[in-house]
Amino acid sequence: MSVVEFRHHTLSNGLDVVAECNPNAYSTGLAYFVKTGSRDETPEISGVSHFLEHMVFKGTPTRTAEQVNQQLDEIGSQSNAFTSEEQTVYYCAVLPEYQLDALELLSDILRPLLRQEDFATEKQVILEEIAKYDDQPPFGAHEKALALHFQNHPLGKSVLGTRETVGALTSTQMLEYFNRRYSAGNIVLAMAGNVNFDAVITQLEDQIGHWKNYDTQRDTPRAQPNSAFHSIEKASAHQQYIIQISNGPAAEDNNRYASRLLGLIFGDESNSRLFWEMIDPGKAEYAVVEPSEYQGTGTFLSYLCCQPKNTEEILDLYQTLAGDIQSNGVTDQELELAKNKVCSHIVLRAERAASRMFGIGNNWVQRGEYATVQESIQRFQSVTRQDIAEVLEKYPLTQCTSVAIGPTKIEHK
Amino acid sequence: MQQMPWLESAALSILVPAGSQRDPANLPGLANFTAEMVQRGCGSYNSREYVDQLDRLGAARSASVTNSHTRFSAAVPADHLTDVLALYKELICAPHLPEEQLEDSRMVAFQELLAMEDDLAQKLLRELRKRLYPDPYGRSSTGTLESVQAMTHQDIVGHVTNYYVPENAVISIAGKIIFEDVIKAVEQSFGDWQGTIQTELLETSPPEGHHHIQHDSSQTQIGIVYPSIPYSHPDYFLARSAIGVLSDGMSSRLFTEVREKRGLCYTVYAMCHTIKNHGCVLAYAGTTTERAQETLDVMLAQIRRLGDGIFEDELKRLKARIKTGLIMQQESSSSRSVSMASDWHLLGRVRTLEELSDLLDQVNTEAINDYLSANPPQQFKVITLGQQALDTSKAEGDKV
Numbered sequence: 001m002s003v004v005e006f007r008h009h010t011l012s013n014g015l016d017v018v019a020e021c022n023p024n025a026y027s028t029g030l031a032y033f034v035k036t037g038s039r040d041e042t043p044e045i046s047g048v049s050h051f052l053e054h055m056v057f058k059g060t061p062t063r064t065a066e067q068v069n070q071q072l073d074e075i076g077s078q079s080n081a082f083t084s085e086e087q088t089v090y091y092c093a094v095l096p097e098y099q100l101d102a103l104e105l106l107s108d109i110l111r112p113l114l115r116q117e118d119f120a121t122e123k124q125v126i127l128e129e130i131a132k133y134d135d136q137p138p139f140g141a142h143e144k145a146l147a148l149h150f151q152n153h154p155l156g157k158s159v160l161g162t163r164e165t166v167g168a169l170t171s172t173q174m175l176e177y178f179n180r181r182y183s184a185g186n187i188v189l190a191m192a193g194n195v196n197f198d199a200v201i202t203q204l205e206d207q208i209g210h211w212k213n214y215d216t217q218r219d220t221p222r223a224q225p226n227s228a229f230h231s232i233e234k235a236s237a238h239q240q241y242i243i244q245i246s247n248g249p250a251a252e253d254n255n256r257y258a259s260r261l262l263g264l265i266f267g268d269e270s271n272s273r274l275f276w277e278m279i280d281p282g283k284a285e286y287a288v289v290e291p292s293e294y295q296g297t298g299t300f301l302s303y304l305c306c307q308p309k310n311t312e313e314i315l316d317l318y319q320t321l322a323g324d325i326q327s328n329g330v331t332d333q334e335l336e337l338a339k340n341k342v343c344s345h346i347v348l349r350a351e352r353a354a355s356r357m358f359g360i361g362n363n364w365v366q367r368g369e370y371a372t373v374q375e376s377i378q379r380f381q382s383v384t385r386q387d388i389a390e391v392l393e394k395y396p397l398t399q400c401t402s403v404a405i406g407p408t409k410i411e412h413k
Numbered sequence: 414m415q416q417m418p419w420l421e422s423a424a425l426s427i428l429v430p431a432g433s434q435r436d437p438a439n440l441p442g443l444a445n446f447t448a449e450m451v452q453r454g455c456g457s458y459n460s461r462e463y464v465d466q467l468d469r470l471g472a473a474r475s476a477s478v479t480n481s482h483t484r485f486s487a488a489v490p491a492d493h494l495t496d497v498l499a500l501y502k503e504l505i506c507a508p509h510l511p512e513e514q515l516e517d518s519r520m521v522a523f524q525e526l527l528a529m530e531d532d533l534a535q536k537l538l539r540e541l542r543k544r545l546y547p548d549p550y551g552r553s554s555t556g557t558l559e560s561v562q563a564m565t566h567q568d569i570v571g572h573v574t575n576y577y578v579p580e581n582a583v584i585s586i587a588g589k590i591i592f593e594d595v596i597k598a599v600e601q602s603f604g605d606w607q608g609t610i611q612t613e614l615l616e617t618s619p620p621e622g623h624h625h626i627q628h629d630s631s632q633t634q635i636g637i638v639y640p641s642i643p644y645s646h647p648d649y650f651l652a653r654s655a656i657g658v659l660s661d662g663m664s665s666r667l668f669t670e671v672r673e674k675r676g677l678c679y680t681v682y683a684m685c686h687t688i689k690n691h692g693c694v695l696a697y698a699g700t701t702t703e704r705a706q707e708t709l710d711v712m713l714a715q716i717r718r719l720g721d722g723i724f725e726d727e728l729k730r731l732k733a734r735i736k737t738g739l740i741m742q743q744e745s746s747s748s749r750s751v752s753m754a755s756d757w758h759l760l761g762r763v764r765t766l767e768e769l770s771d772l773l774d775q776v777n778t779e780a781i782n783d784y785l786s787a788n789p790p791q792q793f794k795v796i797t798l799g800q801q802a803l804d805t806s807k808a809e810g811d812k813v
Contacts (some may be wrong), residue, residue, distance in 0.1 A: 024419065024742045029717070065673060069663035070726075076733030078741075079663075095737055124676030131631040131701050132679050137531045238530040270474075273462040277571050280460070282520020285528045305528060337468040343470020348422050348488050352744045 006370050007197045014185035014213035016366045021196040025193035029357030031091035033188045036181040039085050039154040043231045048177050049163015050083040054313045058118040060108050065389030075101050093354040096194035097290040107208050137240035141405040145243040149401040155221045184211040220296030231410040240308040240406030246396045247297035248291045251366040257379050259291045260389035264338040265330050274397025322397040324391045329389045343377045415587040423588030424746035425492040426754040428482040430813035431576035433551040442556015445478045447572045456503030478554040490745045491589035495598040502602035522561045528800045537634040537798045544692045544794050545614040569780045578608030587744030623795040628732035633705035633799030635698045643692035644759045651784040653685050657731040658723045677708045702800045713807045720789030722782035
């Protein structure tokens with residue numbers, strides 16, 4: 001691993017480029033992380049970040065949408081994009097010989113034309129995407145739970161937006177949002193694998209050096225803890241789906257390593273407390289708890305699926321298990337196994353240039369830092385039971401907002 | 414086996430010939446139920462001790478039942494390969510199958526069936542699969558509420574005895590390994606595994622015609638299938654390339670015509686589906702009720718248009734994408750071990766990445782177009798799920 005080298009360069013316009021260069025890698029991953037997402041939207045333009053992500057592939061002053069798609073395929077790239085609450089990410093994995101072509105193309109599309117007729121056609125695709133998730137478990141319960149948990153906090157809004165907000169969006173509103181958020185200083189380019197860093201920087205200065213840099217702001221308040229229970233009836237559903245959200249560490253909090261391990265011990269898909277008490281005996285179909293970190297705040301989100309008649313039992317069992325780990329903490333053996341799990345997965349994931357690229361980009365965007373695979377492993381290894389106890393004390397799993405959706409309405413104390 | 418000395422990991426895939434094609438006709442889902450029971454303790458471990466061991470080794474793992482096999486896969490830091498092999502040997506050859514946990518297992522199987530009822534795309538694909546191939550090759554792994562209710566401990570024990578055997582089983586290993594060491598380790602753990610398959614498979618014809626499932630959903634799920642050729646067929650890569658032009662990548666025909674130009678849906682794709690002796694093409698889209706008819710018609714028109722051939726630039730783009738995929742397989746011991754196991758099952762040998770690359774170089778537009786002209790897409794079956802049945806007349810009228 002000694003040949004791996006980290007490079008960082010800030011372009012004259014403020015755009016950060018970070019790369020983990022490994023000359024022996026078989027491929028190159030590159031991704032533009034734009035620090036914008038649903039938390040940066042006002043209610044009337046809810047869904048614009050994600051819609052804009054689609055429009056970015058729709059052509060530039062020098063390329064039609066068809067040319068963009070064809071050229072991404074011509075270089076054999078595996079490319080896509082996604083939008084979250086606080087990031088919009090455009091990425092490409094290619095063979096090393098195509099990295100500069102891929103970079104030119106991705107950089108070009110980040111200054112899209114936003115043609116009116118493309119806007120109208122793509123709006124239909126977004127509405128279909130919304131309809132698709134309407135039909136899919138947990139049938140909107142996830143968005144509902146986030147809205148209840150976060151209340152008026154900027155993270156309470158859905159990434160996709162609704163039929164109404166997306167339906168009413170205009171291309172002028174989108175352009176205004178683009179101009180406000182896609183500042184050079186609000187974008188990070190992350191690369192990993194076989195990277196020709198010097199050539200990358202030269203090409204970027206030439207191609208995108210003129211992108212303007214201006215101030216972009218974001219409110220990052222900490223969310224207030226909240227307890228509420230909400231039940232929704234969906235007659236056509238066969239199972240009951242329950243989403244529960246409690247507060248957790250933020251992206252910049254050091255105890256996020258402890259909270260990741262706590263999540264695995266309490267609610268990993270396999271060999272966790274929820275697994276043995278809910279999945280193994282067949283009481284629930286699915287029971288997983290995962291921490292998510294955002295700027296300024298974080299969550300633990302649990303996703304449970306069970307037979308409708310067992311909903312009460314599952315909700316009570318969750319509270320009992322959360323209460324138990326809250327009062328008694330975790331065991332040495334649980335902690336050791338969770339560390340093994342997470343560290344082995346870090347090593348396995350690091351073998352793919354594209355997954356390293358996501359890791360490096362995310363770390364830089366959220367914290368402005370770089371960590372080698374060994375450093376990441378070290379941080380998990382150094383977590384103690386006391387660290388986990390502190391996370392639990394600060395962020396009780398028992399205090400959560402719950403939303404249940406299924407064939408019958410649930411009355412729960 | 415493949416040595417990939419540049420990696421830190423090693424991955425194994427074990428295919429045990431207990432696929433859903435071997436389920437007794439009156440007990441569909443038995444292989445799935447059995448796989449669930451098999452993971453409840455084995456050898457000297459109870460179920461908790463067993464997964465603790467796997468976690469101690471840092472094994473990223475999965476177990477699944479396909480039509481032909483029950484598959485156990487795991488990836489570990491390479492030093493742990495021998496230990497993890499020994500653990501899987503216990504699981505496959507010495508499962509406890511604890512009778513007192515039978516009802517827990519049954520509940521797990523029920524839950525899986527119920528959750529699938531809520532997953533409309535899965536529900537559609539299950540119906541589609543029934544119509545792809547002669548029974549038993551079109552069976553889904555999960556069975557029915559009735560069959561799961563009827564399964565006894567004796568059925569599970571019998572299924573392990575009959576089908577957890579080395580005949581038609583495959584062990585595939587890739588990663589930072591040394592051949593001699595792995596051979597020794599496999600000999601040591603699996604060398605005394607015994608048994609043969611005693612039953613014959615009986616083929617019966619799949620249901621004919623189109624089919625609609627009524628469901629109160631926002632979107633209509635659309636599935637189209639038609640016959641093609643299996644992976645072992647000499648023309649397979651010609652057929653596969655044609656479907657690549659239809660569906661691989663953002664400049665493919667389905668993505669361009671259905672999504673980009675008309676905005677009809679978010680998800681649309683087609684793929685070659687293959688089992689050992691049969692193959693077919695399967696296409697899917699999900700779209701809101703009002704636009705479902707147009708989506709079906711455009712999909713059928715694009716599939717039929719393949720009969721007129723493909724263009725040079727389309728193939729060139731496809732080849733670039735496939736080449737990237739082949740080279741990137743070198744970054745993952747897991748995906749390599751899965752591909753090798755699948756090759757062995759379908760072909761009786763493994764195609765190396767070099768061989769695949771040569772095969773790719775040999776594919777050309779003329780050969781594909783000759784193939785398509787002799788074998789135009791036809792004999793469509795259309796399966797839909799949603800608020801309204803669709804007009805399937807455009808799926809009729811094959812060239813004779």
